[in-house]
Structure formats: C-alpha cells, structure tokens
Amino acid sequence: MRWGVEKRLEFIEFRLFWEGGINRADIVDQFSVSVPQASKDLTLYEEKAPGNLIYDKSAKLYKAADDFKPVFMQPSASTYLAHLREANGGTAGATDVWLASAPEHDALPIPHRRVDAEVLRDVLKAVRDGRSIEVFYQSMSAKRPAPEWRPVTPHALGNDGLRWHVRAFCHVDHKFKDFILSRCIKTQKHGLPGASASDDMLWHDRFAVALAPNPALSESQQSIIAQDYEMKNGRAEVMVRKAMLYYFQKRLRLDIADKLDNPHEIPVVVSNRAAFDAALAEAMA
C-alpha cells in the first residue's frame, strides 16, 4: 500500500476514534483527493478493518462501531493532546492538524521572544560539524549589559520546560554553559572547537532524584500520590542530568514546596535532599 493511502486510512481511524465520526468531505478537505477517491478510501478501510465502520444514514456520518478496534494507529491521549496544542497554534506546522471538532481549549500563555530560524540552523550546523560558532548573545549577567559576540562550541539542546537553550562550551569563560536560544541574536564564523562534547560532565552525568509524597499531606493523599507517580515503597526515582537539576527544582517548585505552597499543590518533595543539594551545588559551581 502506498504511503499516501496508508496516511488516509490512519486519518479515518483517528477521526473515528477521537471525534466519533467521519465523512467523505473530511477526507477531501484534508488530503485534496477527489470525492470518488474518498469513497474508495472508506470502502478500503472497511475491508482492512472489518466491522469498525458503521454508516449512520440519519447523521450522514460514518461512526465508530461499539467494538471498534484500531488497526492503523495506537490511540494515545498524548497524541491527541499534541494535535490539540497544534490546533491552538502552538507549534505551527510541525504536524497536519487532524482535528475537526476540537473542544474549546487553552494553554497557559508563555510570553517570550521568538527563536530565529537562521540562528538555530547555524547552531545546529556547528553541533553536527563539531565546530565552534560565534554568537551575538544577550547575557543577563550584570557584567555584560549589552549583547556581545562570543565564540562557543555547542553540542546539545536542552529544554527546561519553558524554553530551549544550547549547551555549549564558552570560549570566554572556559566552561560549559547554557545559552537561551531566544537570546542568540545572530551568528557568524564557524571555527575550531574549544572542547569536545564528551568533556561536558555535567551534561552527561545524571543524578537520581528520589521523590516522595509531600509529608504535609494526609496519609490517604500520600498514598494517592504514590500511585500517581508509580512509586515503590513510597519513593520514585527520576534520573536528571546534573546540568538540568537546577531547572528541575525550579519547575517542580521543589525548592519552596515546604515553605510557601499549600501542601496539596505540591504533591512531591525530594527525599534525598542532602545528596540533591550537593549535586546541585556541584552543577552550579
């Protein structure tokens, strides 16, 4: 079966499962095929997945049968939610949006400056080639009030939950640091690398963060949390790169959970706090 046909069958199945129905017009709109072709696709789908399709003459819609069994995709909530985000304008163009009757939805607005495509492309090239690149970077440190050209040797990208950064060896400070992508204004001149990716120990080393239910919660609540995080003996371990530990703490509000937040808002706390703090201190040095 050709790739395009397979995609259309997958689309039919997606719509059946998530939106409860599909008709020819949907296929025509999504793939720009002719109306008879859409008919054929539906017939073909019925052949390949017998019994999944029921035509509701009154609603003029093909509906999923009660014993619907997907064969062209694995239904996954996160896939659907990714489409939803896409429909919301989240990433614009990574996927074709397959939703017709999307529910009303909203994601938290995260204000920030765009990442420049040309900049990202040049940085990626430097990573691929194992070379250095000069970045016109707007630092937040007090020492560097204006953007400056900095030679760096990038080797990886990281996402802290709010934004993407490049992990790179800084030729000025002679160590590996994170550079927020949206603060990279422009790039120039590739050159010789200042360090090898394998030298970035904080990136490669991971620390096992032990999470436990917040002890400020009631007994029963703690057991719920333990289920939620699939804990064993009241503990869950999450491996986090040392270079990411700081963000991990901030994002999950692990640093202030016990002090400021209402306990039921902070489900988990770090149970190996001493080791965690030591690892964090090492990463921040």
Added chain:
Amino acid sequence: MRWGVEKRLEFIEFRLFWEGGINRADIVDQFSVSVPQASKDLTLYEEKAPGNLIYDKSAKLYKAADDFKPVFMQPSASTYLAHLREANGGTAGATDVWLASAPEHDALPIPHRRVDAEVLRDVLKAVRDGRSIEVFYQSMSAKRPAPEWRPVTPHALGNDGLRWHVRAFCHVDHKFKDFILSRCIKTQKHGLPGASASDDMLWHDRFAVALAPNPALSESQQSIIAQDYEMKNGRAEVMVRKAMLYYFQKRLRLDIADKLDNPHEIPVVVSNRAAFDAALAEAMA
C-alpha cells in the same frame, strides 16, 4: 500536484534547510517510494525551486545553496523544535519525525501518570454532545481520600504547562472546577448537563496581566527584558483566563519572585499586583 508529492517536496526542503543535505535514500526511507521515484522527486524539486539544490559529488549529498529560498514551507524554529521533541519520544505519533541527524538533546523529565485514551475519548464526547458524564475521580482534597464517582458537565480542556485538565461543572459541588485528566480513572453514563459552557464566567473572562521587568535587575538588564518581551513603555500585557491565573502565577513563579529567587532568574514581575491579586482571589473563591 498530489498531496503525497507535495509532502515529499516539503520534506526535501525541510532537510535541506535544517540538516543541510538530503539524498535519495532519505526519501525512500521516509515515504517508502522506489529509488527512481526519489530521483524524480529531486528533479521535480529542482524544477519547482530552481537554484536551491546543489549536488555535492564528494559528499554524495544534495546540499542547500547559499541563496536557498524555501518555497514549500516557512522555516520556523518552533517547528523544528517540535520535531525534536517528537524525536525524543515526547508525544509519540502525532507527527512523522523528519529528523535524521538530530543533535543530542533532552527535555526536563516531568514525572506523571498517563492519561487514559478511553477516558479522554469519553470526556470529549460529552463536551461535543453538551452532556454530563460520570468520572471516577481521585481528588486531592482531604475530604475525599478514595476515588469517587462524580457527575460533571465538561466543556473545555486546559493545559497548565505541566498537565492537562478538564474544565467542568461539578454536579456535587455545584460549581465549575478543573479536573486533572490523569486523575480520571474511568468514566460511565452520559446524562443531562448540569450547566451550560457559557455559564463558566471564570473560563471566559480574561484578566490583563501587566508584566514589567524585575525592578531588582540593573537598568541595562531591565531594558533587555523589555526587548525580550516586546514591551512598550516597560510593560507587556498578557491576557490570561481567570480560570488560568493561578497556574500562570505558579508556573512563572510570580508569587515568590521577589522573595526567594535570584533576581536574574526571574525576569518579570506583575506590575498591576493589586488588581492581579483581586482577580486571583475572585477566581479562587
């Protein structure tokens, strides 16, 4: 031009722009076409986008020309980064991954329980049909230590940055609330709605959060932040649903920025704090 052909040309362009090169094998692998067809596609691409393609005989690779001008896609960093996330196993299956030589990368691990696809499907059905549904929900409140069946009338989905929830009218508490999707264990029985979507004022009303650079930052840093957020007169406005205000505050650490964090980690603060707190109090009532 047929949909499949168009997609392949788009793919060629994507690879040219983001990965610097492409060859026939890439097309064959991605779309399961024959080798001659891949040749034809490249010829066709050269026809449609003259001058973009340069064959490097030594590298055995088609490369992007220096004056490469995309015609089948708009290069966008967020699109690339979305593919990267996908490659990382983030959303599994929403998009075809188009990356071959992805850089090393990592996102912050967010531990949580999966959302059940069947549950989400049933909830979506209730939203579409404007009906209620019973959810076996594991609350975190001390009053409800065990999961309980609750009739709710859902009307929208929300994402707080860490997880998705359903916005729904709770038939037990007689008000609109957020139900974390991963805490919905199972569903049953659709029924009559308890309220209309339009009654959910906190969802529909938005509050204009005024953001200003953190005053603890130096003059020059503040002006950088102002650029970053595209502020006018040192202020940026972000419209946030009242039902989302609480998450907004937590996620951006606006509540503790001035107290606990190093100022250079918290770029912005709320400048209409009194109104913000009032709106928040209203939303939490």
Added chain:
DNA sequence: CGGATGAGTATAGTTTATATATCCATCATC
C-alpha cells in the same frame, strides 16, 4: 412533495509510481 445533501459506482483517461535494467561519476582500497 420537491430540493438539497451525501453516498456509491461506472467509465475513460491521466498521473504517479514500480520494477528492472543500464550507465556514469566518485571515492576508498588494495
């Protein structure tokens, strides 16, 4: 009871793709 809508199907013709084969250039290796 029309009329509109959406589905199914048949025909003929076009486009797209396959399989197979042949040829060519580059490069690494001996």
Added chain:
DNA sequence: GATGATGGATATATAAACTATACTCATCCG
C-alpha cells in the same frame, strides 16, 4: 591505477492510484 562499492540519472514497460464526469439512490428538511 585497476577494482568494487556507493549513489545518482535515465529509459522502458507495466501497474496502481487518482481525476473528472456522469448517473443513481437514500435521507432529511422545509
């Protein structure tokens, strides 16, 4: 400097996919 491996271009014949057009049928709405 011959050899083989790799990747690309092209030709031919055939098959599959798809379009355009046309006609039929069923259901629902006013």
